[in-house]
Amino acid sequence: MRPVSRWFGVLVLGVCQGSGAQETVKSGKDAPATARVAAPAASQADDAKAIATLIASFTKAFNAGDAVAAAATYSEEALVVDEQGKRTEGRAAVRDQLAASFADNPGSTIAIKVDALRFLGPDTALEEGQTTITPDGARGVPEVTHFTVVYVKRDGHWLQSAVRDEIRHDLTPHDRLKELEWLVGDWINESQDAVVHTACKWADNGNFLIREFTMKTHGQPILSGTQRIGWDPVRGQFKTWIFDTEGGFGEGYWTRNGDEWVIKAEGVQQDGRHASVTNILKRLGKDRASWQSVDRTLGGIAVPGIDEFTLVRKPPEAGK
Template identity: 40%
Template sequence: MVKKSALVCFAMWLVTAVVPMIALAQTVEENKLTADNAASEVAIRSIAEEFVKAYNAHDAKAVAELFLPQAQIIDEADITIQGQENIQVLFANVFAENPETAISIQIESIRFIGTNLAMEMGTTKTLPPAGQTSEVGRYSVLHIMQDGKWSMGMVRDIPMEPTHRDHLESLAWLVGDWIDESRGGIVRTSCRWADNDSFLLQEITILQSNQESLKISQRIGWDPLAKQFKTWIFDSEGGYGESRWTPTETGWLIKATSVNSDATTASATHQIEPTGLDRYVFTSVDRVSGNELLASVQVIVVRQAPLPLQSESTATEINKSK
């Protein structure tokens, strides 16, 4: 019993005395690492600033001096440029071919790996002359500390994933107001960008005998899982549906399914074939609603010209007549 009590007392001493000392030592070490990392981060951010300054001054030598002697640059095609001299030649050629080129850098994160390595992630943006479009790219930089100095050891261009807007550019011609007339009535369609340009929103009004009979709202977006366009459809009677788009040689093939307000289902295969920026042919086949097979449809849809702006004198006359 005495021996057991002594062991218990000794264990308690370890917990109350030794463990706090270990924790204190760990805290001191962590504080030192934090302070070292803070100073290193300032140095790494300074390298980014110096890079932008040298790049925008078209000083290839100054750009290369920010790299280690055996540093590498790897582009999106996995082509590697190695060595400070080759890096200088690379940038000299870039500046010669693009005499007005300039960039800005946005650092997203700096993560330290031990005390001599750090990984920087960020984006670059070109600053083109007036009238030209800027380009955005992603990059990573492996910074290495040698002889007490941080330098770039490996720079890699990271392929940019297309945004939803990028994907939808192939349907951007649909933006605007459209009309098609057939024996069954008039269909007016208004299409615009929505939600940070992540979707195209179509508002469709169907007129029969000059009276509104149905309104349909369609939201077209990019499905990143299926890698194709998808449409979500809702109508003013409570029906809903969806469709998926597949590109063809002449336009788009659209497979649509829906549920009507009376709980019956419907399906159809549509085709859209542009014949210019202001005109396209819409064809719908294999149309089924409930158990009924419907006739195929083909219409020509044309862009509506914008209403003419009223002149000041015309607007004044209108106001006087009120």
């Protein structure tokens, strides 16, 4: 979602000069999409089949990482709006956005479930459904969104004209947090200066993740604290609350960019000074992640960032 958009070609509904809006529907690899057509007339049966074929072509191109072929399913003046409200206008811009998404997220696949297809006229159709994007390998959990798409018929061919992608609101906070479930466990970073230990677990109700951290220097604890991560349904983002043992506290929001999570946080130190930071957390594999802090300020003054370091998951203790 750029802001760190999971754009992946999921188009957002927009009004395209009265032609309506359309969304990129996803289907399993090369699997044809099917739609429940609202009382189609006999003359519309062929059009419904042609739209299903278009969806299958987009899916095949998407799963192959072929931005040119995927963009060919859009009209020249296509409008795409993602779940963050970012607008992409024109086939060429759609192609470039798809190419960037494929480069940032290689191997990701798309699946499309069409819920309904309704014809608004002989050359216009409206479709709704659900899209699922699955990252390659162990890079994360599938992302599910609701889409609305408007198709237009040009020179006998159906094309995507406008697409809207929206966050599903029927998912529970626990469902949302499964995207960060890989954080659960014990993690450690050791350097010449300090040792940082982080333990992450589910809250009892399963609607939050709780991270406890401790920093030691020369074997002595110098700082510890608690972080709680939950889902903000208003902003459609993960939100975090942080409290440390010195009396400081803060909050921030998470935004995903491929394998990276960008966490912009603000808070107050125990002495009343305002602090802000942008943290970048990147998953490097099942048991490794990197962390970096940039754009740090304290009391309105810029302070040095923290160079990227690696966190490693601790193996289970013997006998456990």
